[in-house]
Amino acid sequence: MKIKLLTGFLTLFLLGTINAQEQDNSEKSVYVKVNAPFLPIGILNAGLEHQISKKYTVQADVFISPWKSFAGHELQNYSVSLEGRYYFNEAFKHWYIGANIAASAFTLQKWSYWSDGEFINEHNGDLLVYSNLYQKGYSIALGITGGYQFQLSDRWNMDIYATVGTSQGFYKGYDRTTGKRYDVAEKYNKSGEILPYRGGIMISYKLK
Numbered sequence: 001m002k003i004k005l006l007t008g009f010l011t012l013f014l015l016g017t018i019n020a021q022e023q024d025n026s027e028k029s030v031y032v033k034v035n036a037p038f039l040p041i042g043i044l045n046a047g048l049e050h051q052i053s054k055k056y057t058v059q060a061d062v063f064i065s066p067w068k069s070f071a072g073h074e075l076q077n078y079s080v081s082l083e084g085r086y087y088f089n090e091a092f093k094h095w096y097i098g099a100n101i102a103a104s105a106f107t108l109q110k111w112s113y114w115s116d117g118e119f120i121n122e123h124n125g126d127l128l129v130y131s132n133l134y135q136k137g138y139s140i141a142l143g144i145t146g147g148y149q150f151q152l153s154d155r156w157n158m159d160i161y162a163t164v165g166t167s168q169g170f171y172k173g174y175d176r177t178t179g180k181r182y183d184v185a186e187k188y189n190k191s192g193e194i195l196p197y198r199g200g201i202m203i204s205y206k207l208k
Helices: 002-023 036-041
Strands: 030-035 044-051 056-070 073-087 094-108 118-120 127-129 133-151 156-175 189-206
Touching: 030 036, 030 156, 036 044, 036 189, 044 189, 056 094, 073 133, 094 156, 094 189, 133 189
Parallel strands: none
Antiparallel strands: 030 044, 030 189, 044 056, 056 073, 073 094, 094 133, 118 127, 133 156, 156 189
16 A cells, blocks of 8 residues: 555656656756765765756666675665655755655675574575675665755755655575575565665756
8 A cells, every 4th residue: 555655656746747847948957966975985876966847856866886795794786766856945955855766786785684693594404694694686666755955056065865665675595605595485585665765965066
């Protein structure tokens, strides 16, 4: 039920964005942006936000975390995201709400597997250590974004935002010591959660 309501909201929002674009032919601004908090740890989250009317914009961004090992844990995640935004004042200024869709491929270790605890594998009876296990797969997410943009100068903005929604994941679990799967699923494990899956502080520069 929650997924149907969220999908309905996203569809209506995106249709409104397309309609706004058709009705407004004035000159539009474009900002290139990067998520500042991720840069010091070698993760790139960059995007392009394009104005399509006085209050509507569309943003496309990528997230690249290339770490095969980060503090002893797999942390590879490659994702793309598309978002329509509505600003309550005018584009690129102050409060806004958005509809987001994202897809990602990952090889990572869930935080709940960081301990050295042991368990008996139901698949073949082997004794496994949680910290040796990781997950590899892909996910699709739909969400609602809320944020606020500060104008720092004529060409520079700061965009603070967060996205909450449904994430549907499909993955396989592996033991890094043997390279073999530890899970019992024949193909993919499936998981679905309502959770925050995007956020940060984007520093934006106006291209035009």
